[in-house]
Amino acid sequence: MTAFVDSAVPANAHSATPGQVSSAAAAVREFLTFRLGAEEYGIDILRVQEIRSYERPTRLAHSPDFIKGVIDLRGRIVPILDLRVKLQCPEASYTDFTVVIILDIGSTVVGAVVDAVADVVSLTPDLIKPTPQFERQGHVDPAFVTGIASLGERMLIVMDIEALLSSDEIGLVRSAAHR
Template sequence: MAEELELKVIVFALGEEEYGVEVDKVQTIERMTPLTRVPKTPDFIKGVINLRGVVVPVIDLRGRFQLPEAEYTDSTRIIIVQVNDIQVGLIVDSANDVIDVSSDKIEAAPEVVGGIRAKYLRGVAKLDNGKLLIMLNLDQVLNKDEIIQLEKIEE
């Protein structure tokens, strides 16, 4: 019998959908702050912020997932995550909660969920309240070429 693992997951929203990312990949959650634009980067890379002396590239997950843009509000947050040894900020509509998700409740992602290709998704978790939580695969949210670009920003 496979051992059930409880994952601590930060729940955040993009539009009407709720997404999850494992707490151990999240460094901090920040309020929206002015960004410094960086030329010659993909549109979804919104710029960089100075986070306690560290230059952190920031991407807009709506842009990354080709969702319609939305105005930033008081609820907008930047989730700072660690992806392949670099810190990256993810702009989300809101960061709502930390929950426990049992690993046996996570199923493989269908090819497309809410217009987002499956490669960006780790799976879909069925929560006890009947809701579905889309689990992100952070390693795929940024591909290797984009990570190389972001590493150059940090230098």
């Protein structure tokens, strides 16, 4: 199911110049939405390479809990991160709906384990509201949340996947990919 929020074209588009309409349309960004427990998150669709069913990765010794291991993806070793563990969500069991989203994070390809993929939504910047600021608790930096979007009855947590990982963690992920 695909849900689109059609607010890219202003209500007065019939009186707008072609440049105004195309600049408004250019501001629309698409996000892949997925579930972690009861929450729904969205990541920039341009970061997504593919969505795969979950397969048990090969565990790497002495890696952090959120790095579940690595898989061989068509000859490329890809580290698999469990976002539930990274975000300190209540532990969920792996089901038939559990999937791995293969993401391009800079020069590194990683897989992110999520409970389920929901759909793709189109959002304009005005639909993404700033997140409330809280003191940093634990090891997860709330800076990875770029905003909150209300989609009818749904609340979507828009996240920056690169900001979720610290520079040390990105180094760990890169080294896991090159083992």
